[in-house]
Amino acid sequence: MTATGNDPANGPAGAGARGGDTVAGVVRQWRAVHPGLDTGPMEIIGRINRCAALLQQAEDAPLRRAGLSRPEFDLLGALRRTGHELTPGELARETFSSGAAVTKRLRQLTERGLVERRADSRDRRVAHVRLTDAGRDLVDAVLPEQLGYETDALSGLPAAHRDDLAALLGDLLVQLEGRLGGLRH
Amino acid sequence: MTATGNDPANGPAGAGARGGDTVAGVVRQWRAVHPGLDTGPMEIIGRINRCAALLQQAEDAPLRRAGLSRPEFDLLGALRRTGHELTPGELARETFSSGAAVTKRLRQLTERGLVERRADSRDRRVAHVRLTDAGRDLVDAVLPEQLGYETDALSGLPAAHRDDLAALLGDLLVQLEGRLGGLRH
DNA sequence: AGGCTATCTTTTACAAGTGAAACACCTGTT
DNA sequence: AACAGGTGTTTCACTTGTAAAAGATAGCCT
Numbered sequence: 001m002t003a004t005g006n007d008p009a010n011g012p013a014g015a016g017a018r019g020g021d022t023v024a025g026v027v028r029q030w031r032a033v034h035p036g037l038d039t040g041p042m043e044i045i046g047r048i049n050r051c052a053a054l055l056q057q058a059e060d061a062p063l064r065r066a067g068l069s070r071p072e073f074d075l076l077g078a079l080r081r082t083g084h085e086l087t088p089g090e091l092a093r094e095t096f097s098s099g100a101a102v103t104k105r106l107r108q109l110t111e112r113g114l115v116e117r118r119a120d121s122r123d124r125r126v127a128h129v130r131l132t133d134a135g136r137d138l139v140d141a142v143l144p145e146q147l148g149y150e151t152d153a154l155s156g157l158p159a160a161h162r163d164d165l166a167a168l169l170g171d172l173l174v175q176l177e178g179r180l181g182g183l184r185h
Numbered sequence: 186m187t188a189t190g191n192d193p194a195n196g197p198a199g200a201g202a203r204g205g206d207t208v209a210g211v212v213r214q215w216r217a218v219h220p221g222l223d224t225g226p227m228e229i230i231g232r233i234n235r236c237a238a239l240l241q242q243a244e245d246a247p248l249r250r251a252g253l254s255r256p257e258f259d260l261l262g263a264l265r266r267t268g269h270e271l272t273p274g275e276l277a278r279e280t281f282s283s284g285a286a287v288t289k290r291l292r293q294l295t296e297r298g299l300v301e302r303r304a305d306s307r308d309r310r311v312a313h314v315r316l317t318d319a320g321r322d323l324v325d326a327v328l329p330e331q332l333g334y335e336t337d338a339l340s341g342l343p344a345a346h347r348d349d350l351a352a353l354l355g356d357l358l359v360q361l362e363g364r365l366g367g368l369r370h
Numbered sequence: 371a372g373g374c375t376a377t378c379t380t381t382t383a384c385a386a387g388t389g390a391a392a393c394a395c396c397t398g399t400t
Numbered sequence: 401a402a403c404a405g406g407t408g409t410t411t412c413a414c415t416t417g418t419a420a421a422a423g424a425t426a427g428c429c430t
Binding site for chain 2: 021029164
Binding site: 371372373374375376377378379380381382383384385386387388389390391392393394395396397398399400 | 401402403404405406407408409410411412413414415416417418419420421422423424425426427428429430
């Protein structure tokens with residue numbers, strides 16, 4: 001076994017023990033194979049994807065203890081934070097998921113007694129969904145744990161960096177949301 | 186319909202037309218409901234998740250044209266950038282996916298003639314996977330398109346901000362990868 | 371040699387999401 | 401009133417991922 005960092009035994013992307021994160025190793029490899037390519041976007045998008053994947057694994061610990069997946073928690077959270085009933089369609093938009101997915105989640109959450117449905121008096125197509133007391137209590141119990149967990153995950157970064165990062169991600173998100181659907185190459 | 190931003194018709198999270206991204210609206214709602222909570226982590230983690238989701242939708246356009254999903258492309262890319270054969274286990278580590286998922290993808294990619302398997306001469310448990318010529322050509326054709334697409338997606342951000350963002354995400358990723366498995370709350 | 375344990379990969383059973391179609395209902399128009 | 405077209409929700413068929421177990425092999429230890 002070598003220590004060149006090109007040995008798979010050194011771990012993903014050959015990042016080895018050299019400084020930098022996994023993505024830096026991947027970018028290094030691509031540049032060696034395709035020296036002409038502008039790998040700039042990878043350093044942002046690759047890292048965002050990787051962070052999201054890691055956070056989703058790590059982050060879900062407090063949620064799992066409550067027997068909730070993240071999409072389920074997002075749905076309950078949407079009801080809690082808006083403070084009023086929402087229709088399935090609104091929930092789909094609010095949680096950025098498909099209508100079909102919301103239907104499935106609602107069935108499960110209803111069976112578990114966390115949400116309730118109510119028919120609309122005027123328009124019989126629409127349903128109104130609200131949290132039960134148990135649902136509200138669950139959200140209120142889980143959210144602080146979840147935030148504490150996330151705070152821990154970010155605690156390695158200096159506070160100033162955290163603020164910068166949040167602001168830059170906000171800028172990026174505005175761009176992406178603005179041109180969502182505009183990019184159709 | 187009101188214009189208060191609290192109306193679901195204004196869109197997800199009631200972000201309405203006021204400045205800021207979707208996550209800012211969500212955070213605003215949570216603070217109104219739970220004034221005591223430190224919502225700082227949401228502004229980073231929520232945005233990372235949202236960016237990742239948006240990018241995955243938008244980003245996959247050039248890939249889909251090539252008939253590849255992102256996980257499939259990641260697998261082919263791992264073979265291309267390392268420049269040598271990899272075993273299924275190495276591919277799983279390299280692409281951060283489960284062994285079972287890699288098995289499934291390899292079956293499909295083999296049927297499509299993009300990768301080939303070779304038995305190990307000494308250890309008959311392991312397989313060695315390599316790109317076929319067609320596989321290599323496909324990766325080399327798709328990667329520049331993909332990077333161009335990503336460049337477009339990021340083009341709304343000033344270059345200096347992009348560099349800052351990449352660096353901060355790198356810092357965060359080092360933290361997260363370092364304590365991966367350490368956080369078991 | 372025989373047996374034990376560890377490792378590499380695949381299989382299996384299942385959970386969850388998706389797009390498209392189906393359904394049920396509303397609303398404006400003639 | 402009847403219909404055409406639109407909207408809100410669910411269902412269906414399918415794809416993909418996962419965890420756990422199975423299968424196959426290697427290598428050590430006595």
